[in-house]
Amino acid sequence: MKDIYLDHAATTPIDVRVQRKMASVMKYTYGNPSSLHAKGIEAKQMIEDARIMMAKSIGANPKEIHFCSGGTEATNWAIKGLAKAHPLKKEIITSTIEHHATTHAVEDLVKEGYTHTLVSVDAMGFMDLDQLEAIISEDTLVVSVIWGNNEIGTIQDIKKIAKICQKKHVYLHVDGVQAFGQINIDLSKLQIDLLTLSAHKFYGPKGIGILYVKSGVELDHLIAGGSQEHHLRAGTENVLGIVGMAYAAYLMKRTIKSYIRHLTELSIDLYERIRAIAPDVILNGPEIGIQRLPGNLSLSFTDVTSNSLIFQLSERGIYVSAGSACTSDSILPSHVLQAISVPETHIHGSLRITFGKDSSLSDHPYIAQTLEDVLDTLR
Numbered sequence: 537m538k539d540i541y542l543d544h545a546a547t548t549p550i551d552v553r554v555q556r557k558m559a560s561v562m563k564y565t566y567g568n569p570s571s572l573h574a575k576g577i578e579a580k581q582m583i584e585d586a587r588i589m590m591a592k593s594i595g596a597n598p599k600e601i602h603f604c605s606g607g608t609e610a611t612n613w614a615i616k617g618l619a620k621a622h623p624l625k626k627e628i629i630t631s632t633i634e635h636h637a638t639t640h641a642v643e644d645l646v647k648e649g650y651t652h653t654l655v656s657v658d659a660m661g662f663m664d665l666d667q668l669e670a671i672i673s674e675d676t677l678v679v680s681v682i683w684g685n686n687e688i689g690t691i692q693d694i695k696k697i698a699k700i701c702q703k704k705h706v707y708l709h710v711d712g713v714q715a716f717g718q719i720n721i722d723l724s725k726l727q728i729d730l731l732t733l734s735a736h737k738f739y740g741p742k743g744i745g746i747l748y749v750k751s752g753v754e755l756d757h758l759i760a761g762g763s764q765e766h767h768l769r770a771g772t773e774n775v776l777g778i779v780g781m782a783y784a785a786y787l788m789k790r791t792i793k794s795y796i797r798h799l800t801e802l803s804i805d806l807y808e809r810i811r812a813i814a815p816d817v818i819l820n821g822p823e824i825g826i827q828r829l830p831g832n833l834s835l836s837f838t839d840v841t842s843n844s845l846i847f848q849l850s851e852r853g854i855y856v857s858a859g860s861a862c863t864s865d866s867i868l869p870s871h872v873l874q875a876i877s878v879p880e881t882h883i884h885g886s887l888r889i890t891f892g893k894d895s896s897l898s899d900h901p902y903i904a905q906t907l908e909d910v911l912d913t914l915r
Protein backbone atom coordinates (compact mmCIF):
# COMPACT_ATOMS: atom_id res chain seq x y z
CA MET A 537 0.00 0.00 0.00
CA LYS A 538 1.02 3.61 -0.57
CA ASP A 539 2.42 5.51 2.39
CA ILE A 540 2.10 9.22 1.65
CA TYR A 541 2.55 11.45 4.68
CA LEU A 542 1.08 14.90 4.13
CA ASP A 543 0.70 16.09 7.71
CA HIS A 544 3.98 17.92 8.31
CA ALA A 545 2.24 20.77 10.17
CA ALA A 546 1.25 18.21 12.80
CA THR A 547 4.78 16.89 13.01
CA THR A 548 7.78 15.99 10.86
CA PRO A 549 9.85 12.80 10.88
CA ILE A 550 13.29 13.17 12.44
CA ASP A 551 15.97 13.81 9.81
CA VAL A 552 18.27 10.77 9.55
CA ARG A 553 21.35 12.92 10.17
CA VAL A 554 19.71 14.19 13.37
CA GLN A 555 18.84 10.62 14.34
CA ARG A 556 22.49 9.61 13.99
CA LYS A 557 23.69 12.53 16.06
CA MET A 558 21.12 11.79 18.75
CA ALA A 559 22.01 8.10 18.81
CA SER A 560 25.60 9.01 19.57
CA VAL A 561 24.59 11.44 22.34
CA MET A 562 22.26 8.83 23.79
CA LYS A 563 25.07 6.30 23.92
CA TYR A 564 27.96 8.39 25.16
CA THR A 565 26.70 11.63 26.73
CA TYR A 566 24.66 10.46 29.67
CA GLY A 567 26.07 12.78 32.32
CA ASN A 568 23.87 15.25 34.15
CA PRO A 569 24.86 18.73 32.89
CA SER A 570 24.73 20.01 36.48
CA SER A 571 27.34 17.50 37.70
CA LEU A 572 30.77 18.91 38.36
CA HIS A 573 32.76 15.94 37.06
CA ALA A 574 33.95 15.34 33.53
CA LYS A 575 30.76 13.55 32.42
CA GLY A 576 28.66 16.50 33.58
CA ILE A 577 30.98 19.04 32.01
CA GLU A 578 30.83 17.17 28.71
CA ALA A 579 27.01 17.21 28.73
CA LYS A 580 26.94 20.88 29.71
CA GLN A 581 29.33 21.72 26.90
CA MET A 582 27.03 19.97 24.42
CA ILE A 583 24.14 22.12 25.57
CA GLU A 584 26.15 25.32 25.25
CA ASP A 585 27.35 24.35 21.77
CA ALA A 586 23.75 23.63 20.82
CA ARG A 587 22.69 27.00 22.22
CA ILE A 588 25.20 28.76 19.97
CA MET A 589 24.04 26.72 16.97
CA MET A 590 20.36 27.43 17.69
CA ALA A 591 21.05 31.14 18.18
CA LYS A 592 22.89 31.35 14.85
CA SER A 593 19.94 29.74 13.08
CA ILE A 594 17.63 32.61 14.06
CA GLY A 595 20.02 35.56 14.30
CA ALA A 596 19.94 35.69 18.10
CA ASN A 597 22.49 35.87 20.90
CA PRO A 598 23.08 32.49 22.65
CA LYS A 599 22.12 34.08 25.99
CA GLU A 600 18.66 34.73 24.57
CA ILE A 601 17.96 31.04 23.89
CA HIS A 602 16.13 29.08 26.59
CA PHE A 603 15.48 25.40 26.11
CA CYS A 604 12.17 23.92 27.24
CA SER A 605 9.79 21.12 26.32
CA GLY A 606 8.31 22.58 23.12
CA GLY A 607 5.89 25.06 21.64
CA THR A 608 3.13 24.69 24.21
CA GLU A 609 5.41 25.20 27.17
CA ALA A 610 7.31 28.06 25.55
CA THR A 611 4.09 29.91 24.74
CA ASN A 612 2.65 29.37 28.23
CA TRP A 613 5.95 30.49 29.68
CA ALA A 614 6.13 33.62 27.54
CA ILE A 615 2.63 34.79 28.43
CA LYS A 616 2.47 33.71 32.08
CA GLY A 617 6.12 34.55 32.73
CA LEU A 618 5.57 38.11 31.52
CA ALA A 619 2.39 38.37 33.58
CA LYS A 620 4.23 37.31 36.74
CA ALA A 621 7.09 39.70 36.10
CA HIS A 622 4.82 42.69 35.32
CA PRO A 623 1.83 42.33 37.64
CA LEU A 624 0.45 45.84 37.05
CA LYS A 625 -0.45 45.24 33.40
CA LYS A 626 -3.60 43.18 33.01
CA GLU A 627 -4.48 42.99 29.32
CA ILE A 628 -3.29 40.45 26.77
CA ILE A 629 -4.00 40.92 23.08
CA THR A 630 -4.06 38.12 20.53
CA SER A 631 -5.60 37.51 17.13
CA THR A 632 -8.68 35.33 16.71
CA ILE A 633 -6.65 32.61 14.96
CA GLU A 634 -4.07 31.64 17.55
CA HIS A 635 -3.09 28.09 18.43
CA HIS A 636 -4.70 26.66 21.58
CA ALA A 637 -1.32 26.88 23.33
CA THR A 638 -1.83 30.63 23.27
CA THR A 639 -5.58 30.93 23.76
CA HIS A 640 -5.71 28.48 26.65
CA ALA A 641 -2.69 30.06 28.34
CA VAL A 642 -4.45 33.43 28.15
CA GLU A 643 -7.69 31.87 29.41
CA ASP A 644 -5.82 30.69 32.51
CA LEU A 645 -4.91 34.30 33.18
CA VAL A 646 -8.44 35.51 32.49
CA LYS A 647 -9.51 33.34 35.45
CA GLU A 648 -7.10 35.42 37.53
CA GLY A 649 -8.63 38.71 36.43
CA TYR A 650 -6.81 39.47 33.19
CA THR A 651 -8.56 40.76 30.07
CA HIS A 652 -8.15 38.92 26.77
CA THR A 653 -8.68 41.29 23.86
CA LEU A 654 -9.03 39.81 20.39
CA VAL A 655 -8.00 41.44 17.14
CA SER A 656 -10.06 40.25 14.20
CA VAL A 657 -8.67 38.90 10.95
CA ASP A 658 -9.88 39.31 7.37
CA ALA A 659 -11.09 36.51 5.11
CA MET A 660 -7.48 35.47 4.41
CA GLY A 661 -6.52 35.45 8.08
CA PHE A 662 -4.54 38.71 8.17
CA MET A 663 -4.80 40.66 11.40
CA ASP A 664 -6.44 44.06 11.29
CA LEU A 665 -3.41 46.14 12.19
CA ASP A 666 -5.33 49.43 12.48
CA GLN A 667 -7.52 47.74 15.05
CA LEU A 668 -4.45 46.40 16.82
CA GLU A 669 -2.88 49.84 17.02
CA ALA A 670 -6.12 51.39 18.22
CA ILE A 671 -6.84 48.93 21.01
CA ILE A 672 -3.44 48.71 22.68
CA SER A 673 -3.96 50.48 26.00
CA GLU A 674 -2.04 51.56 29.08
CA ASP A 675 -3.06 48.24 30.58
CA THR A 676 -1.70 46.08 27.74
CA LEU A 677 1.13 43.79 28.71
CA VAL A 678 1.78 41.76 25.58
CA VAL A 679 0.57 41.15 22.07
CA SER A 680 0.88 37.47 21.15
CA VAL A 681 0.69 36.57 17.49
CA ILE A 682 1.06 33.40 15.46
CA TRP A 683 3.56 34.08 12.66
CA GLY A 684 2.58 31.33 10.21
CA ASN A 685 -0.86 29.91 10.90
CA ASN A 686 -0.89 26.16 11.52
CA GLU A 687 -4.29 25.66 9.89
CA ILE A 688 -4.60 28.07 6.99
CA GLY A 689 -0.98 29.07 6.41
CA THR A 690 -1.43 32.84 6.71
CA ILE A 691 1.88 34.64 7.33
CA GLN A 692 1.36 37.75 9.44
CA ASP A 693 3.33 40.90 8.76
CA ILE A 694 5.48 40.59 11.88
CA LYS A 695 7.66 43.56 10.93
CA LYS A 696 4.64 45.88 10.98
CA ILE A 697 3.20 44.29 14.11
CA ALA A 698 6.57 44.68 15.85
CA LYS A 699 6.70 48.37 14.90
CA ILE A 700 3.24 48.93 16.38
CA CYS A 701 4.20 47.13 19.60
CA GLN A 702 7.40 49.10 19.88
CA LYS A 703 5.63 52.41 19.29
CA LYS A 704 3.05 51.53 21.94
CA HIS A 705 5.65 50.15 24.40
CA VAL A 706 4.13 46.69 24.78
CA TYR A 707 5.82 43.31 24.52
CA LEU A 708 5.47 41.17 21.42
CA HIS A 709 5.46 37.38 21.68
CA VAL A 710 5.50 35.50 18.39
CA ASP A 711 4.48 31.87 18.00
CA GLY A 712 6.96 30.83 15.34
CA VAL A 713 6.30 27.10 15.61
CA GLN A 714 5.11 26.72 12.02
CA ALA A 715 7.26 29.53 10.70
CA PHE A 716 10.76 28.17 11.25
CA GLY A 717 11.94 26.49 8.07
CA GLN A 718 9.24 28.02 5.91
CA ILE A 719 10.09 31.65 6.65
CA ASN A 720 13.66 32.88 6.86
CA ILE A 721 13.84 34.08 10.46
CA ASP A 722 16.46 36.68 11.32
CA LEU A 723 15.79 38.19 14.72
CA SER A 724 18.64 40.69 14.33
CA LYS A 725 16.39 42.50 11.86
CA LEU A 726 13.13 42.31 13.85
CA GLN A 727 11.92 43.80 17.12
CA ILE A 728 10.47 40.60 18.55
CA ASP A 729 10.66 40.29 22.34
CA LEU A 730 9.85 36.60 22.69
CA LEU A 731 9.69 33.81 20.13
CA THR A 732 8.48 30.24 20.49
CA LEU A 733 9.91 27.39 18.38
CA SER A 734 9.38 23.63 18.48
CA ALA A 735 11.85 21.08 17.09
CA HIS A 736 9.37 18.47 15.89
CA LYS A 737 8.09 20.86 13.22
CA PHE A 738 11.51 21.07 11.56
CA TYR A 739 12.70 17.46 11.48
CA GLY A 740 13.94 17.44 15.06
CA PRO A 741 12.70 15.40 18.02
CA LYS A 742 9.43 15.89 19.90
CA GLY A 743 9.30 17.35 23.39
CA ILE A 744 11.93 20.02 22.89
CA GLY A 745 11.73 23.66 21.87
CA ILE A 746 12.98 27.09 22.73
CA LEU A 747 11.73 30.32 24.09
CA TYR A 748 13.83 33.15 22.71
CA VAL A 749 13.82 36.02 25.18
CA LYS A 750 15.36 39.23 23.92
CA SER A 751 18.06 40.65 26.20
CA GLY A 752 16.52 43.06 28.69
CA VAL A 753 13.03 41.52 28.69
CA GLU A 754 11.98 40.73 32.25
CA LEU A 755 10.39 37.33 32.44
CA ASP A 756 9.55 35.11 35.41
CA HIS A 757 9.91 31.34 35.42
CA LEU A 758 7.07 28.93 34.69
CA ILE A 759 8.64 25.82 36.25
CA ALA A 760 10.32 26.15 39.64
CA GLY A 761 13.24 24.04 40.84
CA GLY A 762 16.94 24.02 40.02
CA SER A 763 18.98 26.76 38.41
CA GLN A 764 19.03 25.43 34.85
CA GLU A 765 18.53 27.71 31.84
CA HIS A 766 19.79 30.90 33.47
CA HIS A 767 17.60 30.21 36.55
CA LEU A 768 14.53 30.53 34.35
CA ARG A 769 13.52 26.95 33.50
CA ALA A 770 14.19 24.33 36.12
CA GLY A 771 14.68 20.63 35.47
CA THR A 772 17.52 18.46 34.23
CA GLU A 773 18.06 19.41 30.62
CA ASN A 774 16.96 17.17 27.76
CA VAL A 775 20.49 16.97 26.35
CA LEU A 776 19.54 14.52 23.63
CA GLY A 777 16.64 16.68 22.48
CA ILE A 778 18.62 19.90 22.68
CA VAL A 779 21.47 18.58 20.56
CA GLY A 780 19.01 17.06 18.07
CA MET A 781 17.00 20.26 17.79
CA ALA A 782 20.01 22.52 17.27
CA TYR A 783 21.36 20.25 14.55
CA ALA A 784 17.94 20.05 12.88
CA ALA A 785 17.73 23.86 12.95
CA TYR A 786 21.20 24.14 11.42
CA LEU A 787 20.32 21.71 8.63
CA MET A 788 17.01 23.46 7.98
CA LYS A 789 18.59 26.89 7.79
CA ARG A 790 21.20 25.67 5.29
CA THR A 791 18.60 24.52 2.81
CA ILE A 792 15.71 26.88 3.48
CA LYS A 793 15.63 28.48 0.02
CA SER A 794 15.41 25.22 -1.88
CA TYR A 795 12.99 23.83 0.73
CA ILE A 796 10.61 26.75 0.22
CA ARG A 797 10.87 26.31 -3.57
CA HIS A 798 10.15 22.59 -3.23
CA LEU A 799 7.10 23.16 -1.01
CA THR A 800 5.71 25.89 -3.25
CA GLU A 801 6.02 23.71 -6.33
CA LEU A 802 4.18 20.89 -4.59
CA SER A 803 1.40 23.18 -3.34
CA ILE A 804 0.80 24.73 -6.76
CA ASP A 805 0.75 21.38 -8.54
CA LEU A 806 -1.55 19.55 -6.15
CA TYR A 807 -3.94 22.48 -5.83
CA GLU A 808 -4.30 22.62 -9.62
CA ARG A 809 -4.95 18.89 -9.80
CA ILE A 810 -7.53 19.06 -7.01
CA ARG A 811 -9.30 22.00 -8.62
CA ALA A 812 -9.59 19.94 -11.79
CA ILE A 813 -11.29 17.03 -10.02
CA ALA A 814 -13.31 19.09 -7.50
CA PRO A 815 -14.25 22.50 -8.90
CA ASP A 816 -16.18 23.30 -5.69
CA VAL A 817 -12.97 23.32 -3.63
CA ILE A 818 -12.02 26.45 -1.67
CA LEU A 819 -8.46 27.31 -0.69
CA ASN A 820 -8.68 28.64 2.88
CA GLY A 821 -6.26 31.45 3.63
CA PRO A 822 -4.15 33.54 1.25
CA GLU A 823 -3.34 32.48 -2.30
CA ILE A 824 -0.18 30.45 -2.75
CA GLY A 825 2.73 32.90 -2.60
CA ILE A 826 4.84 34.89 -0.18
CA GLN A 827 2.04 35.54 2.31
CA ARG A 828 1.25 31.86 2.79
CA LEU A 829 3.32 29.07 4.35
CA PRO A 830 4.59 27.32 1.22
CA GLY A 831 3.87 23.82 2.50
CA ASN A 832 0.26 24.45 3.52
CA LEU A 833 -2.81 23.63 1.44
CA SER A 834 -5.94 24.14 3.52
CA LEU A 835 -8.92 23.11 1.42
CA SER A 836 -12.65 22.89 1.95
CA PHE A 837 -15.15 20.75 0.05
CA THR A 838 -18.94 20.63 -0.02
CA ASP A 839 -21.11 17.67 0.97
CA VAL A 840 -18.44 15.75 2.91
CA THR A 841 -17.07 15.84 6.43
CA SER A 842 -13.43 16.25 7.27
CA ASN A 843 -13.34 13.13 9.43
CA SER A 844 -14.76 10.87 6.72
CA LEU A 845 -12.30 12.28 4.19
CA ILE A 846 -9.37 11.75 6.53
CA PHE A 847 -10.43 8.21 7.32
CA GLN A 848 -11.02 7.24 3.69
CA LEU A 849 -7.72 8.75 2.55
CA SER A 850 -5.87 7.07 5.40
CA GLU A 851 -7.31 3.70 4.33
CA ARG A 852 -5.66 4.36 0.97
CA GLY A 853 -2.28 5.36 2.40
CA ILE A 854 -2.64 9.15 2.35
CA TYR A 855 -2.28 10.90 5.71
CA VAL A 856 -3.72 14.39 6.10
CA SER A 857 -5.47 16.45 8.79
CA ALA A 858 -8.57 18.50 9.30
CA GLY A 859 -7.76 21.98 10.52
CA SER A 860 -5.26 21.50 13.29
CA ALA A 861 -4.32 18.12 14.74
CA CYS A 862 -5.27 19.32 18.20
CA THR A 863 -8.92 19.87 17.27
CA SER A 864 -9.27 16.73 15.17
CA ASP A 865 -11.47 14.90 17.68
CA SER A 866 -13.90 17.79 17.81
CA ILE A 867 -16.90 17.86 15.51
CA LEU A 868 -17.09 21.64 15.68
CA PRO A 869 -15.30 23.48 12.90
CA SER A 870 -12.09 25.01 14.15
CA HIS A 871 -12.10 28.55 15.54
CA VAL A 872 -9.67 29.50 12.76
CA LEU A 873 -12.00 28.45 9.93
CA GLN A 874 -14.84 30.21 11.72
CA ALA A 875 -12.77 33.37 12.18
CA ILE A 876 -12.14 33.65 8.43
CA SER A 877 -15.83 32.89 7.73
CA VAL A 878 -15.46 29.80 5.57
CA PRO A 879 -18.97 29.37 4.10
CA GLU A 880 -21.34 27.02 5.93
CA THR A 881 -21.51 24.87 2.77
CA HIS A 882 -17.78 24.14 3.03
CA ILE A 883 -16.71 24.54 6.65
CA HIS A 884 -17.39 20.93 7.71
CA GLY A 885 -15.41 19.49 4.81
CA SER A 886 -11.97 20.96 5.43
CA LEU A 887 -8.67 19.20 4.83
CA ARG A 888 -5.20 20.35 5.73
CA ILE A 889 -2.51 18.99 3.45
CA THR A 890 0.99 19.93 4.55
CA PHE A 891 4.04 18.95 2.53
CA GLY A 892 7.56 18.16 3.64
CA LYS A 893 11.04 17.30 2.44
CA ASP A 894 10.15 13.84 1.17
CA SER A 895 6.88 14.83 -0.48
CA SER A 896 7.06 14.21 -4.19
CA LEU A 897 5.29 15.47 -7.29
CA SER A 898 5.29 11.88 -8.52
CA ASP A 899 2.63 11.05 -5.87
CA HIS A 900 0.25 13.75 -7.06
CA PRO A 901 -1.57 11.80 -9.79
CA TYR A 902 -2.36 9.07 -7.21
CA ILE A 903 -3.45 11.59 -4.59
CA ALA A 904 -5.76 13.45 -7.00
CA GLN A 905 -7.26 10.23 -8.36
CA THR A 906 -7.79 8.84 -4.86
CA LEU A 907 -9.37 12.05 -3.64
CA GLU A 908 -11.72 12.03 -6.62
CA ASP A 909 -12.74 8.42 -5.85
CA VAL A 910 -13.23 9.18 -2.16
CA LEU A 911 -15.33 12.27 -2.88
CA ASP A 912 -17.49 10.20 -5.27
CA THR A 913 -17.93 7.48 -2.65
CA LEU A 914 -18.82 9.88 0.14
CA ARG A 915 -21.20 12.13 -1.75
Ligand SMILES: Cc1ncc(COP(=O)(O)O)c(C=O)c1O
Binds near residue numbers: 545608609635
Ligand atom coordinates in the same frame (compact mmCIF):
# COMPACT_ATOMS: atom_id res chain seq x y z
C1 LIG B 1 1.38 27.21 15.76
C2 LIG B 1 1.64 26.24 16.85
N1 LIG B 1 1.92 26.69 18.08
C3 LIG B 1 2.19 25.86 19.08
C4 LIG B 1 2.18 24.48 18.91
C5 LIG B 1 2.51 23.58 20.06
O1 LIG B 1 3.80 23.06 19.90
P1 LIG B 1 4.25 21.69 20.63
O2 LIG B 1 3.62 20.58 19.86
O3 LIG B 1 5.73 21.69 20.51
O4 LIG B 1 3.79 21.79 22.02
C6 LIG B 1 1.87 23.97 17.65
C7 LIG B 1 1.79 22.52 17.43
O5 LIG B 1 1.02 22.02 16.64
C8 LIG B 1 1.61 24.87 16.58
O6 LIG B 1 1.32 24.43 15.36
